[in-house]
Amino acid sequence: MDEDEFMLAVADAGGEDYEDAGDEWIVYTAYDKMQDVQKALEAQGIEVKGSELTMVPTTPTDVSVNDARRSSASSTAWTSLRTCRTSTAP
Numbered sequence: 337m338d339e340d341e342f343m344l345a346v347a348d349a350g351g352e353d354y355e356d357a358g359d360e361w362i363v364y365t366a367y368d369k370m371q372d373v374q375k376a377l378e379a380q381g382i383e384v385k386g387s388e389l390t391m392v393p394t395t396p397t398d399v400s401v402n403d404a405r406r407s408s409a410s411s412t413a414w415t416s417l418r419t420c421r422t423s424t425a426p
Contacts, residue, residue, distance in 0.1 A: 337382070349376035360385060364392070 337345070339356070346354050346363050350373050353364040365373045367389055374384050 342382075345377065345380050345382060349373045349380065351377075 342361060343354065349363075350369055351363040351365045355362045355364075363373065363377070370387055370389070374387050378384055
C-alpha cells in the first residue's frame with residue numbers, strides 16, 4: 337500500500353492525521369474514536385500493531401522565568417490534547 341492509498345484508508349476509517357515513522361505508520365485520532373478507527377483499519381485489511389493514548393502538545397503558552405524554574409520546564413509550557421496513536425505496518 338502506498339502513502340496515497342494509506343491516507344485514503346485513514347480518512348475512510350475516521351482518523352484525523354497520520355505520520356510515517358519509518359517501519360510503521362502512526363495514525364492520530366480523538367481518544368473516543370480509537371477503537372472505531374482501529375476496527376475500520378483492520379476491516380480494510382491493514383494490520384494494526386497496537387494502539388495507545390498519548391498527550392500531544394497543541395498550543396504553546398509563554399510562561400515567566402520564575403514559573404519555568406518552579407516547574408523545571410523550558411520557556412514554553414504546552415496545552416495538550418488527548419489523542420490515539422495506532423501503529424500499523426507499512
